[in-house]
Amino acid sequence: xxxxxxxxxxxxxxxxxxxxxxxxxxxxxxxxxxxxxxxxxxxxxxxxxxxxxxxxxxxxxxxxxxxxxxxxxxxxxxxxxxxxxxxxxxxxxxxxxxxxxxxxxxxxxxxxxxxxxxxxxxxxxxxxxxxxxxxxxxxxxxxxxxxxxxxxxxxxxxxxxxxxxxxxxxxxxxxxxxxxxxxxxxxxxxxxxxxxxxxxxxxxxxxxxxxxxxxxxxxxxxxxxxxxxxxxxxxxxxxxxxxxxxxxxxxxxxxxxxxxxxxxxxxxxxxxxxxxxxxxxxxxxxxxxxxxxxxxxxxxxxxxxxxxxxxxxxxxxxxxxxxxxxxxxxxxxxxxx
Amino acid sequence: xxxxxxxxxxxxxxxxxxxxxxxxxxxxxxxxxxxxxxxxxxxxxxxxxxxxxxxxxxxxxxxxxxxxxxxxxxxxxxxxxxxxxxxxxxxxxxxxxxxxxxxxxxxxxxxxxxxxxxxxxxxxxxxxxxxxxxxxxxxxxxxxxxxxxxxxxxxxxxxxxxxxxxxxxxxxxxxxxxxxxxxxxxxxxxxxxxxxxxxxxxxxxxxxxxxxxxxxxxxxxxxxxxxxxxxxxxxxxxxxxxxxxxxxxxxxxxxxxxxxxxxxxxxxxxxxxxxxxxxxxxxxxxxxxxxxxxxxxxxxxxxxxxxxxxxxxxxxxxxxxxxxxxxxxxxxxxxxx
DNA sequence: GATCTTTATGTAATGGATTACATATGATAA
DNA sequence: TTATCATATGTAATCCATTACATAAAGATC
Numbered sequence: 001x002x003x004x005x006x007x008x009x010x011x012x013x014x015x016x017x018x019x020x021x022x023x024x025x026x027x028x029x030x031x032x033x034x035x036x037x038x039x040x041x042x043x044x045x046x047x048x049x050x051x052x053x054x055x056x057x058x059x060x061x062x063x064x065x066x067x068x069x070x071x072x073x074x075x076x077x078x079x080x081x082x083x084x085x086x087x088x089x090x091x092x093x094x095x096x097x098x099x100x101x102x103x104x105x106x107x108x109x110x111x112x113x114x115x116x117x118x119x120x121x122x123x124x125x126x127x128x129x130x131x132x133x134x135x136x137x138x139x140x141x142x143x144x145x146x147x148x149x150x151x152x153x154x155x156x157x158x159x160x161x162x163x164x165x166x167x168x169x170x171x172x173x174x175x176x177x178x179x180x181x182x183x184x185x186x187x188x189x190x191x192x193x194x195x196x197x198x199x200x201x202x203x204x205x206x207x208x209x210x211x212x213x214x215x216x217x218x219x220x221x222x223x224x225x226x227x228x229x230x231x232x233x234x235x236x237x238x239x240x241x242x243x244x245x246x247x248x249x250x251x252x253x254x255x256x257x258x259x260x261x262x263x264x265x266x267x268x269x270x271x272x273x274x275x276x277x278x279x280x281x282x283x284x285x286x287x288x289x290x291x292x293x294x295x296x297x298x299x300x301x302x303x304x305x306x307x308x309x310x311x312x313x314x315x316x317x318x319x320x321x322x323x324x325x326x327x328x329x330x331x332x333x334x335x336x337x
Numbered sequence: 338x339x340x341x342x343x344x345x346x347x348x349x350x351x352x353x354x355x356x357x358x359x360x361x362x363x364x365x366x367x368x369x370x371x372x373x374x375x376x377x378x379x380x381x382x383x384x385x386x387x388x389x390x391x392x393x394x395x396x397x398x399x400x401x402x403x404x405x406x407x408x409x410x411x412x413x414x415x416x417x418x419x420x421x422x423x424x425x426x427x428x429x430x431x432x433x434x435x436x437x438x439x440x441x442x443x444x445x446x447x448x449x450x451x452x453x454x455x456x457x458x459x460x461x462x463x464x465x466x467x468x469x470x471x472x473x474x475x476x477x478x479x480x481x482x483x484x485x486x487x488x489x490x491x492x493x494x495x496x497x498x499x500x501x502x503x504x505x506x507x508x509x510x511x512x513x514x515x516x517x518x519x520x521x522x523x524x525x526x527x528x529x530x531x532x533x534x535x536x537x538x539x540x541x542x543x544x545x546x547x548x549x550x551x552x553x554x555x556x557x558x559x560x561x562x563x564x565x566x567x568x569x570x571x572x573x574x575x576x577x578x579x580x581x582x583x584x585x586x587x588x589x590x591x592x593x594x595x596x597x598x599x600x601x602x603x604x605x606x607x608x609x610x611x612x613x614x615x616x617x618x619x620x621x622x623x624x625x626x627x628x629x630x631x632x633x634x635x636x637x638x639x640x641x642x643x644x645x646x647x648x649x650x651x652x653x654x655x656x657x658x659x660x661x662x663x664x665x666x667x668x669x670x671x672x673x674x
Numbered sequence: 675g676a677t678c679t680t681t682a683t684g685t686a687a688t689g690g691a692t693t694a695c696a697t698a699t700g701a702t703a704a
Numbered sequence: 705t706t707a708t709c710a711t712a713t714g715t716a717a718t719c720c721a722t723t724a725c726a727t728a729a730a731g732a733t734c
Contacts, residue, residue: 014714051690054387070412094431222620283559285622351684388720
């Protein structure tokens, strides 16, 4: 592999000039710039980034931590993130934590050694100490997207979860539903807490009673939706919910399977709302009513925010993007009971 | 950030000794090893990998190229890959090519500059020249998984696609189906060509005629399954297939939606087989009969293979893993016509 | 005891790009 | 014409870990 020395030799100048021609073209004559350019082409040079990173103490790598790559919800966010990153000359290192905090620590450790310049957190399922410890010495370049720690005022891109949940419940209430249940995500997760709050406040606003048994906890996956769906649907007829708001589309689809197993017709006997609007939600049976998040835009915003942090720009603490209720076939008028 | 010099100072030895204590502990006395260890703990040292990589000209990073992160089929493969990689001290850089060859080239360019040590290709949708060009000078550390170039004898982990397709067709034939169609993946893709071959040879073995209109090309996604499904189901009754073998689960689910739209009952009037056994296939309606690939194992094998290549071990050219037909509710006896 | 090994450690070169500082060149002003 | 300044380029130090080579100390052999 040719080095900058080879280029300097071929161009008849010093390595410093070659370096300048690349990094600060305005500091070099038109003529030398051209000579360097053709020398580079001739010897087939491309800079050794290990050396550059060592010297500049940066890596142009952004770590993106997520709880589970397999979750299709994240893929479009990632696409948005990567698009901005590549455009700005950054690389994205995806870190799948698989709910394993050891992994997360390993990724955080890339920062002080200049193997990564910043972190975007798509999960709050990491030890809080990782964030605070490091932030103590010097503010680490960290941006959260979708999820957040409510104890910490980190730059965050997110949706208004209480509002989105309230809208979903409001819609169900407008269809005449009174017994509205919810299958939540993990309840240590602030976004789930917020959605439950939105659910509860809207139920109150609609003067609807909330049976404590109607709030059940899942983990966003198909299976937990199925299992918790079985629990909800096994309730005695007079308590059984006629509508269920799920914190993810996968759980909603799991729930619909549980309904099929119990011979409960969706939407006639049970309305279902999901969350996220993943690709699948248009292809399941019945098509799923769901809360759509602007995933691509979330990714783009988060990466722009982080790059601004790296460039020491002032950044807004919170960026709240809007959601949309997408009505499809899994919701309808409440059954007459 | 403390450097190796700080450690040397704290331990009262030279940097060389510190380096050896870390890399070749057996070359150092028990006593110094301990002194170094406690010095490291004291100053909070962790090696600067940019410097190490520069010196060793390696990066301990493996690039994994895939056509589309959003495709859940890949996520479990990735999980397998990453598990092995992390265990062996390697990092995984996921490269989403999004069917865009420019991106692929950018990732290949990481190799000569020692930003990556090797590549695992989960896609054949890249310019072949990328592989051959580089391979000319010196064999680049490259392993393929799932997909392959049939022109090239690269180390590959894969399944027996013709056989898997033939088994699916055989099963449909055993149910009495005679008009069996197929929605394929992109036909420039060798795995799809092989599956079509398997389909055709099994059809021949079963003495079943193949209407050329029964082989339609999709792109593995929901939508293409839906659209091509509409085409197949719009055929006149006497030519319309009673069973369709799809090259992906997403297409199979798209197809089932097309069938619902056309009021064609699955499986009573139409049997559907998918491919991959993604999580969703158990939760769609009806549950999908599909060909399962050992995805986790494919990932593990591929990474082990690549690490063996990097360690200059002899590696087998082909590693063929077995598939399994998972019978669920989307297939049944052919309708009497 | 003298010589040869073996083992532990230190010294200094190395990898490749960047950049502070030094120098040379040409332009501008007095 | 000479002094002053701006601009272009070169020299060499720097980033940090690794490792070839040198050296010193301890042990083995006759």
